Structures are given as C-alpha cells and as structure tokens.
Amino acid sequence: MSRILLNRRNFLQISASAGALMLTPQLAFAQDAPVRGGRLVVAGDSEPANLNPAIVASNGVFFVASKVIEPLAEQSYEGKDGLSPRLATSWEGSADGLSVTFKLREGVTWHDGKPFTSADVAFSALEVWKKLQNLGRVVFKNLAAVDTPDEHTAIFRFSEPTPFQLIRNALPVVTSVIPRHVYEGTDIAKNPANQKLVGTGPFKFGEYKPGEYFLLKRNDAYWEKNEPLLDEIVYQFLPDRAAAGNALEAEEIQLAAFSAVPLADLGRISKSSGLKVYANGYEGLTYQLIVEINHRRKELADVKVRQAIAHAIDHDFVVKTIFLGFAKSSTGPVPAYDQTFYEPGTATYAFDPAKAEALLDEAGYKRGSDGNRFKLKLLPAPFFNETKQFGDYLRQALGKIGIDAVVVSNDTPAHLKAVYTDHDFDITVATPVYRSDPAISTTILFESGLPSGVPFSNQYGYANTEIDKLIKSAASELDGAKRAGLYKELQKKVADDLPLINVAEFSFITVARDTVRNVSDNPRWAVSNWSNVWLAK
C-alpha cells in the first residue's frame, strides 16, 4: 500500500511550495500551461471480474478500461453531432441505411507494438460487439459483414436498414476496439487479456492488486503527440467507501468520481480549500430513478391505479431531500437535456394525494377497515443509497393514499433475479441509464415479448401494441427527424399509459483537488480516456 500512496511528508512539501508560488502572481499564472508528469490517485470504484469494455459496456468497467482501450469516437461538448474522433477520423452512413463507412486513424499501434488496422475493427464488431456485448447485441443486431477495402477503411454492412443516427449516438459506448491478434482463435470471453488489457489508449495496463489498486502507466507511443500528460493513474480502493471525502481532505487521493463522496458531505467539502466539486461531465450517462410496475397484478394493470401512484410521489421532495438538489424531476423516459429526442408536451402528474385517493376510489379500491386499500411488495434496487432512501419514501407516500407497501430488501444478484427473472415483485425502485439514444437502452423498457432474465428490460408483463409498433418503426426509420418524431410520440403514449413511472434524472458528482486540471471537459468524462488531464505542481 505505502508504495503507491503518496508520502504525506512529500505532499506537505509540495503543497507548501505551491503555497509559496501563489504569492508571486507571474509564477502562479505560468502554472496554467499544461505540465507533463505526475501520478493521479483516484478513488477506485468497483473491481469487475471482466474488465474488457468491448464485452461489458458498463460504467464500472469504462472507468478504468476507457484509458486503455479506445472507442471509434467519444462524446464531446463542442464536436459535430456531439462527437470527437478517436480511432475513427470520419464516419458516414449511406442513404439506404444499409452501410456505414469509417475512415480509421493512421499510425496507431497497439500497446504490444503491432499496428492497428481495419481488421481489428472488423473482428471487434463481428465477433465481440455483436455477439458478446450487452448493448452491442441490440445496436448491431442487423450487422451482416464488415468490409475492409484497405487497412484504414471499415465498411459496416447491415442486413436491414439501420438508422445512422443510432449508430452515431452509440459510437462512444459500444465501439471499444480490441486487438484481433490477441483474441482471434481463443475463447474471447475467457481470454486473459480481458483482465490484462491490451489497447491503443493513452495509458497501458500496469498492475491489478485485488482489493488494493489498479495501476495504469503512460503509453509513450500514443497517437496524439504530447499526450497523455500524466505518467500514471492509480485507482486506489478505499477500505471504507464512505471514506472518500476524508481521503480527499487528507490528500491520500486526488479525485473521487461517481459520487464516491456522499452528497450530504458536499456542502462541507466545497468549502474546504484545495478541493473542487464538479456537477458536470456525466451528461452522457444520465441515470433515471423510476418505479417499475408489475402489470401482472390486477390492481396495477389498471391505469388509474398507476396514475394514482404517480400523483402520490412528491418530485420536489425527491430532488431536494433525497438528492439534495443534485437531480432533476423528470417527465418521461427521455431526459430533458437531450434536445434531439425530448418531448416536453407530455401528460404530467403533479403531487396531489387527494387526487390519487379519488382515482383509487374510482378504480374500485376503497379503503378497508384498517385504512388500507391493498398491499404491494416493494423492491428497492440496492444500487445506490438514494434508491434505498427513495424506497423508504415511496412506502410512506403510498401509505398516505392507503396502499400498504411492504419493503423487501435484497442484495444485487437476488434483486435482479427476483425482478427480471422470477417477476416476484409488485413495484420496484430502479435506475436505468439513458445513453444518448432511446434505442440503446430505453425502448427495451417498454417493448413486449422479451425473454425473461434480461436485466433492465420490460419484465413487467406490459404489452401495448401501439407502443410496440412505434418502437418497431423507429428502429428502421432512416430519417433522423422522423425518427425523433416517432420517439416523441412514444413519450406521449408512455406518459398517458404509465407502464412505469419516471421520477427523477440524476448523474454523479466528481470531487477533485484543484491541482487536477481538465476535469469534466466532456459529457462522459469519468469514462473517457483522460489523455489531456494534468497535475499542476
């Protein structure tokens, strides 16, 4: 441990000299030119068994792996279509929606010295993204072949018309390219390189000590000249996750992403000198707090009951008390920040317990002699503190309108099995992720006919032919504006019929020492490659 933790005495010297520098304005100004070198110590998040982002496209994996393995393009605040190039330099879809052409970056080498070519992209797409990846299976469902006319061109061919808009929006998340020469002819899911990553990114995989740290080292042969700026990144696992705030203050770590610092501590932290709180940099991974509903329960199959539940929830309380202001009330399955797809004119359900009670009476569920109308089994997902707190709140809110909700708490595997495989729930609290396009991981929450066991999908026994039809036609609609129109109509339908209830949108908070520069400079910052991050001395 002590080998990689910063020695406190050294640190005091550094900060003392930094303090001295502040006194001379010119020198302090000179600090703002990027400096090379240094080690960034970050609070570790999870320790995924499979660290390969081409197979497991999840934020826990990306947090570490995105520095080593790169996608074709990354999200950006300024770039065209919200993208900036990475391994691809340009991308273009054909008018018939049957092909997409990528021009690939030249002069890129893998960390083991072999050149990066279109063959790697073709292999990753056909063998990994389409077959093995949780999200790629949906996006590249109709991918038939990848042509490689030369080493730096890859043409994706689809068997059915596939909207280019969707492919483009999905690029940052689903297109992590892995080396063909390492994986070909092996059992890809069990390849040791899934743990000791080989990529093209700005950092090479250094070392993994379970329970202690991940170490990433500078890739001197990175394609972007003069980057990366850091020598090393260390993901330090803290013995107590709640201790991230203390570790930042004690200067044991320099950065904690994904709200590792509890929201309740942010007020105090933001006042302490030398620390900065960033609420941006997570727009590309918006989490949604929703109430999932089991339509197999006869009471819940009645839309009036679902509307009553929606009227019983005080969004204001959720945002202000549970999320302490670090969230937004939501109106539907697409977050308001997404200007392409968001539909503002949907039905809304204001907090109104009296109306909720009236709706329940109308539906024929009168209060019994004990004051209750019926009982529900409530399963709050154990993913975040806030999901558990919202579960406790929801139980109270439903109690007020005469629905007796009994909380059942499970650990993560048991929760996923109970909800998405066994359907042993009445309502839940869940947190699906909106990933820049409704087709990536949002429509799956509404579409019927999915096999049981698929997590974060419609396992609610909900089937609506109109909604299914909208989802189906949007999946093959090539015109971007028309496609957005279909999703807007979907949002209206969903708001009227309430197959599930969207309550709030939240993302995360990064806290970093003010010496860490270029933090949160893109909408997926925590899971992007950090090649331009540097440490002021």
Add this chain to the structure above:
Amino acid sequence: MSSFRIGAALLLLLVLMALFAPVIAPGDPLAISGQAMLRPFESEAHLLGTDRLGRDVFAGLVHGTRTTLLVAFFSAAAALIIGSIVGTISGFLGGVTDIVLMRITEAFQTVPGFLLALATISVTGPSVPTLVLAISLGNWTQAARVTRAEVLSLRERDFVAAARTLGMRPFEIAFREILPNAFGPTASLAAISVATAILIEAALSFLGFGDPNRVTWGSMIAEGRTVLRAAPYLSIVPGIALVVTVLSVHLIGRGLSRTERLQP
C-alpha cells in the same frame, strides 16, 4: 448485588420503553414527520433531531427498542431451550447418542455465530421470526455443552438412582429430575446469550439484513454512517442506546453469576 440492581433498573426502563412505544412516540416511526437533518434539541417537535429523510430520531429510538428486545429475548430463549434439551439428552443417554449430538454441536461451534446468522438470513430473507431463528442457530451450542457437563455429574447422584427404583421412565427422569437441577448454570448463560443476540441483530441490520419495514438501531446506525461527518448524532444516538442495553444485560449477568445457587 448492586451491579445486578443497576442492570435490572436499566433493563426495566428499556422494557417499559418498548411496551409503551406507541404512547411515548405515537404513529409510524418511519413516517416522514418534519424537515430533514434537524440537529438534536434544534426543534421541540423533534428532540433528538431528524434523519436524512426527515424521520424522527427519538421515535426511531423508542420503537427500535421493541425490535431489539423482541429479537434478543426470543432468540436467547430459543437458544437456551434448544441447548438445554440437546445437552440433557446427550448427557443422560451417553453412548452413541452423546457422540452424535456432540459432534453436531461442534460442527455448529466451528462456524462463527455471526456468519451462520448472515448465511441463514440471506437464504430466508429478513423478518422477525427468521432473525430469531438465525441468531439462535449460532447461539445454542454453549448452553448445550454446559447442560451436558452438569447432567453428566447429576445422573450419578443418589436421587437419580432413587427415581430409577421408583420406576420412572428415563425421559421423565431426564427432564423432570435432572434438567431442573442442571438449569441453574445454563440460566446464567442467558445474559451472555441476550447480549450476543442484541449485537448480532444490530450487526445484521447494519449490513442491511434486518427487516426493512421496522426500525432497528442497527439500521439507524447504518443509515447515519453515510452522513457521519455531516450529522454524527444519527449514528451516535442509537449507538448509545445499544451500549446501554448490552451493558444492562451484562450487569444482570454478572449479578446472577455471583449468586450461589447458580454457581456452576
């Protein structure tokens, strides 16, 4: 004896608090009753403050006594009853029965009681009856061993021989003659059992394996832990309650073990 009295007085107070919880703090202790994160003594309506969601800490504390004492006493009682029955049969019958029962006891003893409880709860799901079962599973072995040792010496006594000549059946002798005499030392274990049960219950709720529809001190501490720096009182208040309860039980146990009749 004075430590016994202090302990008994404290425990009596806690039992009264548990019995009269609905009077002392009316309503659902989990109800959101005010502004969130009020500090203790900041508001008259919430003497000990409120938690992250605005639930009254005092109400949680009072109602938490119920869960804690309920689970603790029932699981300690279950452990003592199972333990003394197993111990009596084992000691009285001897031979193969003794060997088999004692190996089973040892098998249970090799697994830490807390782990056993954790495993049981994760299989059965948390509720008061399953908590009682889970905690007593790891707690009965001590009582079994103490009772067996006592029975082994008692069964050679004259009054047992007398009972035999009177024609009493073996099980009658074991449970009507021997067990009541062997129970004294086992009873002095009760205090330790109760204290262990309270701590295991608190630890289980702390880890999120308690009944989520009831207030427990362990879950209050666990929820307070996430805001330990901003609102330390949320963990400290139930923590103190836990200390006082375990202390009172320990004081009683110490007092009991000094009385002559219960000397092993």
